[in-house]
Amino acid sequence: MDNANIILVLPIIIPLLCALSCLFFWHRTGVQLYINIIGSFALLASSILLLQNVYNEGVISTQLGNWAAPFGISIVSDILSAIMVLLTAITATAVSIYSISAVDNKRKSYGYYPVYNILIMGVCGAFLTGDIFNLFVWFEVMLISSFVLLTLGGQRPQMEGAIKYVTLNLISSTLFLTAIGLLYGITGTLNMADLAVKLREVENTGLVTAISLLFLISFGIKSAVFPLFFWLPPSYHTPPVAVSSFFAGLLTKVGVYAMIRIFTLIFLADTVFTHNLLLVIAGLTMVTGVLGAAAQNEFRRILSFHIVSQIGYMVMGLALFTPLALAGAVFYIIHHIIVKTNLFLVSGVTHRLTGTFELKKLGGVYSAYPLIALLFLIPALSLAGIPPLSGFWAKLTLIKSGLEKDSYIIVATALVVGLLTLFSMTKIWSEVFWKKRPETEGIASGRENSDRRSLIPLLIPIIMLGTITLIIGFYPEPVFSLATKASEQLLNPDIYINSVLGEKN
DSSP: OOHHHHHHHHHHHHHHHHHHHHHHTTTOHHHHHHHHHHHHHHHHHHHHHHHHHHHHHOOEEEEETTOOTTTSEEEEEOHHHHHHHHHHHHHHHHHHHHHHHHSOHHHHHTTHHHHHHHHHHHHHHHHHBOBHHHHHHHHHHHHHHHHHHHHTTOOHHHHHHHHHHHHHHHHHHHHHHHHHHHHHHHHSOOBHHHHHHHGGGOSOHHHHHHHHHHHHHHHHHHHTOTTSOTTSHHHHTSSOHHHHHHIIIIIHHHHHHHHHHHHHHTOOTTHHHHHHHHHHHHHHHHHHHHHHHHTOOBHHHHHHHHHHHHHHHHHHHHHHOSHHHHHHHHHHHHHHHHHHHHHHHHHHHHHHHHSOOBGGGOOOHHHHOHHHHHHHHHHHHHHHTOTTSHHHHHHHHHHHHHHHTTOHHHHHHHHHHHHHHHHHHHHHIIIIIISOOOTTSGGGGTGGGSOGGGGHHHHHHHHHHHHHHHHHHHOOHHHHHHHHHHHHHHTOHHHHHHHHHOTTO
16 A cells, blocks of 8 residues: 555544553553544644644545446545544543543543544544445444443433433434445445446436435434434433533534435435425524524523534535535534533533533633633634634634535525524533522632632533634635635536546546
8 A cells, every 4th residue: 555545544543552462461451542542642643643644635435345437336435534633632632631630530431432443433434435334334333332432321211321322323224225225235345436437427307316215314314304303312412521512523424424425426426306305404404403493491502403403414415506506615614613511511621610511500610710611702703703713714614615606595594593502502601600509519619629620620621622723713714715726626526536536437
């Protein structure tokens, strides 16, 4: 394998090696901690190299086992894949540092670190695979490891949330596998690039569209779009904050990535129907998610519903299906993963200080810890789209693309949902940070004085992610340029196909 191919597989190999190393030191969680931190930074370095390589050289691919495509196992990266791997590495690094203090020793002794690295491997594998059956395999790796992390500790709320989570995702997996079988039946291949070529020759476009809807439902469950999102809010607020932060930032985006991949590469026979359907789903996802958030009074449940509403913006970019719209979707994914992870991390700090996530029992954090209040405001205002933060540029790009395509209803929906998102963020600000703290609850109890040093590993990743948000906000041009180049590749699937199958195709 040449250097480019080694760089391509490193994001899968590094977390696998970390997981195996942690298993060798099963009874020494301190050693596992260092392995996890070193592995996270190694993944970050390899993901930067991958993005740099893809940006300079174009789409890169390799065939494992020296079997030529479409018969071998294809590992492929275009700019979108490389961006997603980099975001995975950034999130994994932040959560790894946060976990030092946020995850208790009991959970660490039950295998938190090896399972966490298996989850990271599954996420990276899903972003880099060039075979739709292997995409299913990576989804199952993610499902199994995320289920273990959800239940680690065995508390009753965790078990209830995990059962809902795994049940709906198993239904999604069944639909996914059914769709794969039908697709193989009409094409005789599961390589994505080969599928893109052979589906152009299938005369029964109605059958192809029906199969695409099965994939849409499957990925819709995994990405929590309307009306398939009801499993997410009861699940994401139950595990430790370190776990829910990683879930909130990344797992639903794997589903969004899969939708973008198949509806820009494989299913292009009836884009009028499929993308109009996606546009309706996007609008309903935005509205139902933000209304659900407005009705909640628990910190992480509000944030969980906002995951749903923000997914709608990403699907909106895919549905509009223009160069600017797809660039906006990619920009929005970059912004949202950083911001949403950070908001969950901040919620964990307030819980450490006060002992609760219930808004009515919270208060006084601003007067006692103004820095934490500021660290909340940065991602909160960015999520609401307040200029000049990253969310403003992401939403502006999508709204501009909607206006250019005369899609005024979805543009109006996006604007209204942005205002309601701001309402939810000001609600959290008012209840948690601004109002006077209750006499017998929260910070008044003196919890914050118990171990101030334990806050340092919690604040470092929050500051790191907040800084990234500010950099993207004040200097959006490099990120927008990267998103635009990703969009150009997505709208020219022959670049991806030729990289995998060769120029003759």
